Amino acid sequence: MTSFLQQLFNGLVSGSFYALLALGLAVIFGMLRVVNFAHGALYMLGAFGAVVLGDDAGLGFWWALLLVPAALAVAGMAMERLLVQRLTALDPLYNFLLTFGIALVCQDLLRMKYGSHSRPYDRAPFGGTVDLGLFDYPRYQVFVLAVSVVVCVAVWLLLTRTRIGTVVRASTERPELTRAFGIDTRRWVTPVFGFGVALAGLAGVLAAPMRAVNSDMGADLIITVFAVVVIGGLGSVFGSVVAGFAIGMIQALGNLYVPVLSQTSVYLLMAVVLLVRPAGLFGKEEHA
Amino acid sequence: MKRRLTMGVAAAAVGTLLAACGAGGPGSGGGKISGGKLTLGVLTDLSGVYADLAGNGAVAAVQMAADDYRKKYGDKAVTQKIDVIKADHQNKPEVANTQAREMYERKGADAIFDVPTSSAALAVETVAAQQKKLYFNTGAATTELAGKSCNAYTYEWAYDSYMLAHGTGTQVTQQGGKNWYLIYPDYAFGQDMQAKFTPAIEGAGGRVVAKDPTPFPSDNYSTFLLKAPTLNPKPDVLGALQAGGDLANVVKQYDQFKVKDKGVKLAIGLLFDSDIKAIGADKLAGTMFTTAWFWNLDDRSRAWAQRFQKITGKLPTFDQAADYSAATAYLEAVQKAGTDKAASVSKVLDGMPLDDFFARNATVRAADHRVVHDAYLAKVKAPSEATQDGDYTELVRTIPAAQAFDKPSPDCHLG
Amino acid sequence: MLDIEGMSARYGEATALDGASLTVGAGEVVTLVGRNGAGKTTLLRCVMGLHRPAAGRVALEGRDITAAPAHRRARLGLGYVPDDRGIYAGLSVEENLTLPPVAAGSAWPLARVYETFPVLAARRRFPGGRLSGGEQQMLALARVLRAGARVLLCDEPTEGLAPVTVRQIGDILRGAKEHGVAVLLVEQNLRFATTVADRHYLLAQGRVVEALDNRDVKQREDELLAHLGL
Numbered sequence: 001m002t003s004f005l006q007q008l009f010n011g012l013v014s015g016s017f018y019a020l021l022a023l024g025l026a027v028i029f030g031m032l033r034v035v036n037f038a039h040g041a042l043y044m045l046g047a048f049g050a051v052v053l054g055d056d057a058g059l060g061f062w063w064a065l066l067l068v069p070a071a072l073a074v075a076g077m078a079m080e081r082l083l084v085q086r087l088t089a090l091d092p093l094y095n096f097l098l099t100f101g102i103a104l105v106c107q108d109l110l111r112m113k114y115g116s117h118s119r120p121y122d123r124a125p126f127g128g129t130v131d132l133g134l135f136d137y138p139r140y141q142v143f144v145l146a147v148s149v150v151v152c153v154a155v156w157l158l159l160t161r162t163r164i165g166t167v168v169r170a171s172t173e174r175p176e177l178t179r180a181f182g183i184d185t186r187r188w189v190t191p192v193f194g195f196g197v198a199l200a201g202l203a204g205v206l207a208a209p210m211r212a213v214n215s216d217m218g219a220d221l222i223i224t225v226f227a228v229v230v231i232g233g234l235g236s237v238f239g240s241v242v243a244g245f246a247i248g249m250i251q252a253l254g255n256l257y258v259p260v261l262s263q264t265s266v267y268l269l270m271a272v273v274l275l276v277r278p279a280g281l282f283g284k285e286e287h288a
Numbered sequence: 289m290k291r292r293l294t295m296g297v298a299a300a301a302v303g304t305l306l307a308a309c310g311a312g313g314p315g316s317g318g319g320k321i322s323g324g325k326l327t328l329g330v331l332t333d334l335s336g337v338y339a340d341l342a343g344n345g346a347v348a349a350v351q352m353a354a355d356d357y358r359k360k361y362g363d364k365a366v367t368q369k370i371d372v373i374k375a376d377h378q379n380k381p382e383v384a385n386t387q388a389r390e391m392y393e394r395k396g397a398d399a400i401f402d403v404p405t406s407s408a409a410l411a412v413e414t415v416a417a418q419q420k421k422l423y424f425n426t427g428a429a430t431t432e433l434a435g436k437s438c439n440a441y442t443y444e445w446a447y448d449s450y451m452l453a454h455g456t457g458t459q460v461t462q463q464g465g466k467n468w469y470l471i472y473p474d475y476a477f478g479q480d481m482q483a484k485f486t487p488a489i490e491g492a493g494g495r496v497v498a499k500d501p502t503p504f505p506s507d508n509y510s511t512f513l514l515k516a517p518t519l520n521p522k523p524d525v526l527g528a529l530q531a532g533g534d535l536a537n538v539v540k541q542y543d544q545f546k547v548k549d550k551g552v553k554l555a556i557g558l559l560f561d562s563d564i565k566a567i568g569a570d571k572l573a574g575t576m577f578t579t580a581w582f583w584n585l586d587d588r589s590r591a592w593a594q595r596f597q598k599i600t601g602k603l604p605t606f607d608q609a610a611d612y613s614a615a616t617a618y619l620e621a622v623q624k625a626g627t628d629k630a631a632s633v634s635k636v637l638d639g640m641p642l643d644d645f646f647a648r649n650a651t652v653r654a655a656d657h658r659v660v661h662d663a664y665l666a667k668v669k670a671p672s673e674a675t676q677d678g679d680y681t682e683l684v685r686t687i688p689a690a691q692a693f694d695k696p697s698p699d700c701h702l703g
Numbered sequence: 704m705l706d707i708e709g710m711s712a713r714y715g716e717a718t719a720l721d722g723a724s725l726t727v728g729a730g731e732v733v734t735l736v737g738r739n740g741a742g743k744t745t746l747l748r749c750v751m752g753l754h755r756p757a758a759g760r761v762a763l764e765g766r767d768i769t770a771a772p773a774h775r776r777a778r779l780g781l782g783y784v785p786d787d788r789g790i791y792a793g794l795s796v797e798e799n800l801t802l803p804p805v806a807a808g809s810a811w812p813l814a815r816v817y818e819t820f821p822v823l824a825a826r827r828r829f830p831g832g833r834l835s836g837g838e839q840q841m842l843a844l845a846r847v848l849r850a851g852a853r854v855l856l857c858d859e860p861t862e863g864l865a866p867v868t869v870r871q872i873g874d875i876l877r878g879a880k881e882h883g884v885a886v887l888l889v890e891q892n893l894r895f896a897t898t899v900a901d902r903h904y905l906l907a908q909g910r911v912v913e914a915l916d917n918r919d920v921k922q923r924e925d926e927l928l929a930h931l932g933l
Contacts, residue, residue, distance in 0.1 A: 003515070003518070006514050007511060010508070010510040010511055010514065013508075013510065014507075014510075033423065067809030068309070071687040077793045108335075109816070115340045115562075116335070116336060116337050116339040116567040117337075117340045117341075117562045117563070118532075118533050118536040118568055119566065120566060120568035120571075121568075122568055128546070129545070129546050136546070137545075138541075138544035138545055138546070140544055141544065166794060166798050166801075166802060167802070169793055169794060169798075170794060170798075171339065172793075173791050173792065173793050173794070174789065174791060176773075177783075177785065177789045178751070179752075179773040179777075179891070180587065180751050180752070180753055180774075180776075180777055180783045180785075180789075181772045181774075181777055181783070181802055181803035181837045182774050182778045182806060183774055183777075183804070184774045195850045207507075209540070210544055211429075211507045211536075211537055211540065212534070212535075212537045212540065212566070212879055213534040214533050214566070216336075216505075216533060217507065217533065220507070227594035251503075251508075252508075254502075255503070255511040255512070256511050258513070259500060259501050262503050263474075263503040273646065279662075
């Protein structure tokens with residue numbers, strides 16, 4: 001029983017990353033109808049940002065947690081303004097290729113500068129473990145879970161309890177109609193894109209102390225995150241977060257009880273969901 | 289106009305002169321070098337996870353061997369024309385297959401070097417046999433290359449999973465780490481490592497309490513790190529057989545989960561200097577591992593490493609050192625055979641004793657084309673003990689060549 | 704109030720509108736009748752700024768808005784009730800109502816909306832997707848009235864609704880008209896059209912082929928129904 005609960009907890013921690021990344025993807029997809037294939041690379045940039053701030057500027061983890069997502073938000077907004085926006089009127093395939101290309105360029109630039117090996121990060125806060133009653137757990141990883149939950153809840157409140165949230169949800173559901181109601185949706189697109197990117201950067205900074213920081217870290221992870229987004233329902237913020245934590249737990253349980261399935265379980269689940277509910281667990285059928 | 293003519297004549301004269309030298313040079317064997325030149329192909333990972341430990345450093349090492357050979361023999365060399373070419377196999381067997389074909393067939397490569405990733409190396413081994421050209425593996429760990437897949441054209445120069453397992457597994461067990469918990473990445477390399485570690489540990493009187501395959505690649509090892517101290521009997525050693533980024537994940541999380549404080553030490557299957565740099569020597573200090581070579585081994589090694597560093601700006605890994613050793617041995621054998629015909633070069637190599645800065649007390653075993661040489665049980669130095677940047681490795685014990693590698697496999701029939 | 708001149712529009716190669724012109728005066732309800740594919744919905748979308756016309760101009764209260772983006776037009780007083788009612792399934796009734804920014808002084812306060820549409824008051828916290836068709840139609844109309852629209856563009860508001868709801872919608876439109884709101888109504892239900900509208904335009908193949916008054920429509924009902932394929 002203890003080990004079962006441990007696994008669930010492990011799953012929540014890795015689910016924290018899935019949820020943060022899927023949340024950013026969902027917000028961006030909702031507002032722009034763009035699947036941001038650069039999301040994994042932006043996560044990777046977040047982690048590298050923490051490492052570089054530490055190595056070159058001597059700034060610790062907390063500074064990184066503050067500065068890196070902010071810097072990436074700015075970069076994301078520039079990317080949206082200068083590149084993504086020019087292609088939104090065309091077939092979505094163009095933005096797929098654009099963002100995929102941006103991901104590859106980011107990865108290769110970092111590989112040229114830092115090589116393909118991981119970079120050490122020695123500014124992790126919270127050494128030691130914390131007693132959770134039934135078992136000990138690394139204090140830092142508990143912190144990661146807490147941050148992820150707080151951020152997801154905060155985004156949820158922002159979306160459901162504020163005027164901005166209403167506008168974003170309306171634009172997500174019916175972008176064209178929302179313009180007909182006097183709302184300049186384009187004004188919101190750039191900040192929302194920047195916000196989604198900042199979430200990826202935040203996840204990256206959180207990953208630096210506990211995961212290998214290298215140019216491939218995002219590419220490996222993002223495949224699972226795309227599956228999470230599809231399972232949760234493309235563009236469904238709530239679905240992305242729920243599916244993120246759920247997939248984390250399913251993988252962790254798989255690791256322990258059915259190792260053969262631990263990697264494939266996500267894709268099996270995705271296949272089943274697509275067959276039974278093509279719009280995802282919490283997704284809505286697209287309006288024509 | 290006149291000037292151009294003069295230059296043309298001069299060029300022609302120089303050309304004739306050079307050709308005369310090449311053809312008339314002693315020991316050259318005349319036209320026995322196909323195309324009048326040697327082409328050494330380096331098929332490696334230029335962009336992926338192994339690019340730092342092999343990659344352009346491997347190309348540089350082979351180039352150094354070619355330059356040293358030319359300098360050593362001068363006009364006595366069979367040929368002064370040695371091209372070093374490179375290609376990226378992206379760690380994919382199908383890419384390795386086509387690139388190897390391209391190198392042998394179109395680019396006229398006489399031999400291919402390096403090739404990290406076992407599945408890619410096995411693909412190149414097959415192509416080498418079909419093309420009847422030589423292949424010197426330094427980058428891949430699987431014992432299958434000199435086992436059931438072996439052939440007359442392929443040589444194993446650096447290391448294999450048996451060497452890693454019997455170095456680390458046997459030694460650590462004998463030093464008191466009786467109970468092991470093995471975690472291995474669930475693909476060819478990891479499965480092969482696991483299959484070698486288990487008998488090594490049991491042979492030394494230890495016991496594998498549990499072994500778990502881990503997803504590949506993975507960034508979350510919490511399942512296994514939480515499980516380790518709860519096993520019954522409690523393991524003394526966590527044997528992590530991951531590589532590259534996966535290994536960095538394991539070690540970072542091993543550190544966070546305080547598994548060491550719970551009495552489970554860490555032993556690592558395959559550890560390159562580049563891994564230590566990636567993870568941080570402080571997190572790895574004291575960790576035991578087995579290596580085919582390290583640059584700070586002794587003066588001979590350091591001398592070569594410094595030359596390598598001057599060219600590439602980086603310290604060499606054992607894979608790159610093995611590339612130099614293999615390319616040098618190949619060129620020496622061509623010199624002796626007087627031809628680049630694979631069968632004749634092979635005849636010189638087979639059974640040849642070797643002693644260079646990389647391969648100590650070494651023999652090119654004729655039975656399976658494995659080079660047996662001394663290996664080293666080592667541990668990671670604490671950063672405070674390092675004499676310079678990149679000094680990570682401390683020798684614990686030299687494993688003599690005869691013990692370091694397995695006997696020739698009964699499955700191997702060089703044909 | 705609303706002047707449309709020589710409006711042409713295409714979808715790719717297909718011509719949807721071919722120089723349609725019409726006007727709607729303040730406090731006037733005008734219907735647009737025509738068979739499927741005649742270009743009625745396209746006309747409304749062009750007026751709203753959701754479809755870029757190939758030619759023609761639109762003026763609102765004498766002001767040329769042909770180049771204005773959709774959100775500007777809404778703020779100038781155009782209120783759109785699309786054929787699928789345009790209810791946000793994920794937004795509550797109240798969020799649906801308050802989404803459009805208030806465009807003019809004639810906007811209804813929320814209290815008045817709830818007084819007029821008690822059914823919406825009762826369901827203000829419901830997600831829009833859970834309302835019935837009739838309730839959604841009420842919400843769609845209430846939404847543009849609350850925003851203070853002075854010209855309503857309504858695309859088949861009675862389609863598929865029960866007679867009692869259709870009557871209610873008639874009341875709402877007549878009420879709006881009394882307050883000087885102009886309504887351009889796409890409608891297939893001729894009986895209903897004659898109860899609310901002052902004039903009618905018959906649209907065929909993207910052109911206005913006839914202007915009719917209520918008497919014309921009543922007299923020629925059979926002929927018109929045959930033309931509409933009903």
